[in-house]
Amino acid sequence: QVQLQESGPGLVKPSETLSLTCTVSGYSISSGYYWGWIRQPPGKGLEWIGSIYHSGSTYYNPSLKSRVTISVDTSKNQFSLKLSSVTAADTAVYYCSETVTLFDAFDIWGQGTMVTVSS
């Protein structure tokens, strides 16, 4: 059974870079699928940040594209998110998830990790 687990700092200073990692268990990332990041500001809805294919092809939300980098480390069976120049508006619960194709549902989700941007 595939499981996802986010990890990373819970507090980031304004203008710095937010870095999170999602560790996948029960499935080898190199076997396929798209691996994505979705966030949810407190009291608000879901926002797709971006996705990466196991081969490394990336797809980003245009509104965040200039600040986002998603990468995959098949040796560790992990994929990562970096969001630069953060502001308070980037405060959110960050989820990692998986889709078979870009047209399919996010069928497995991590539990989420809260990241607060504050000095």
Add this chain to the structure above:
Amino acid sequence: QSVLTQPPSVSGAPGQRVTISCTGSSSNIGAGYDVHWYQQLPGTAPKLLIYGNSNRPSGVPDRFSGSKSGTSASLAITGLQAEDEADYYCQSYDSSLSDLEVFGGGTKLTVL
């Protein structure tokens, strides 16, 4: 402003039927892309409820059903139960120059 539009809230009494709409456009739902629905209980991660417009993952009760027509989709819940009180989100793919994966703004279901 979400690409997919959902009502902010719906409510119903136990045992009743409620529907939640999800309205898109010709670049997402209307282009033929599938709609998926998620249930988010308070303080938890979203859970896939309906995929591919009308399919239920294993373990999801048949009280939940989905449909799609034109540029809109709907989630129906029959035999409403207290544990159904949650936030519900629709999601699809968008082929315009905007987001690739798009979510609705979410609908809060209150069981009276």
